[in-house]
Amino acid sequence: DFEALRNSIETYTNFDQIALAARLEKHEWLEFRRVAIFIYKRNSKWRKAVELAKGDDMYKDATETASQSGDKDLVLELLKFYVSKGEKEHFALCLYNCYDDLKPDVVMQIALVNGLMDYVMPYMIQVVSEYTGKVDRLIAERDDARQAQQAAEDQMKQQEANMNALNYPLALMAPPTGVPVPGQGPVPFQQQPPP
Secondary structure, three states: HHHHHHHHHHOOOOOHHHHHHHHHHHOOOHHHHHHEEEHHHOOOOOOHHHHHHOOOHHHHHHHHHHHHOOOOHHHHHHHHHHHOOOOHHHHHHHHHHHHHOOOOHHHHHHHHHHOOOHHHHHHHHHHHHHHOOOHHHHHHHHHHHHHHHHHHHHHHHHHHHHHHHHHHHOOOOOOOOOOOOOOOOOOEEEEEEEE
């Protein structure tokens, strides 16, 4: 019973899992081979799990395993495998599930050379949308930084002006005209007393 075996594998770990997976991958029943894939995935044997899934035409399992692995080379190999087999729907599924592990320029080249532009367009639209959002955020952050820098410079100039004003003595008002100031020669328009 493959379900009981899978439950035991999830529950118990004190056994040679890789040896069991090697025995199960040769089993005649597909579900036992699927348990082998599960064991390989649990033990981070991603490439072995993907190869086994591809061999049994379990393309959905292969795509999910490649996505979980985070291995960009493995994902690219799987994508090329789907192209070579003419599996257009699985090609599109791999683009969706393995989005973070693919480079848009490589995907576009594969699609263009193999006539898969209709299948790659949703992926490319998402890529362009994501990149546009990133550029918009970068521009907004740059503008915010510039405004903050300008505000800081303006504040520094204002503080400098305030400090300079405190360092200089207060300006005295000029006396009104016609009032004599001591120590400054004769006052004009005054009559001299007779001699």
